Amino acid sequence: MVDDNATNLKLASEVLQIEGHEVLHAADADEALALLGRKRPDLILMDIALPGMDGLELTRLLKASLDLRSVPIIALSAFAMKGDEEKALACGCDGYITKPINTRTFPTQILAFLRKDPAP
Secondary structure (H helix, E strand, C coil), X not given: CECCCHHHHHHHHHHHHXXXXXXXXXXXXXXXXXXXXXXXXCCEEECXXXXXXXXXXXXXXXXXXXXXXXXXXXXXXCCCCCCHHHHHHHCCCCEEEECXXXXXXXXXXXXXXXXXXXXX
């Protein structure tokens, strides 16, 4: 999960950990890239508004990587204006979830993304 807001990281992480998922954290693009150099996740939750390189640019970079392009990236964003979801999907995100997350439906949403067949 890439998010610069500690509260958002904590809430989403705890909800997913209760469901048995391991959650790795990064607060910005540089930290995410360093972490991804060591470990390949099953899914990436990507905040759009990150300091420095934003989440959309980081998504473009990751989707251009042979090693990471098949990892689903889900935009997790407070941006809920018309067109925001389309921008995220156009940059390579495989899904879009608005914040604040609904703690009752969030685990099911994530499980649905994890169960999708990987892109060829």
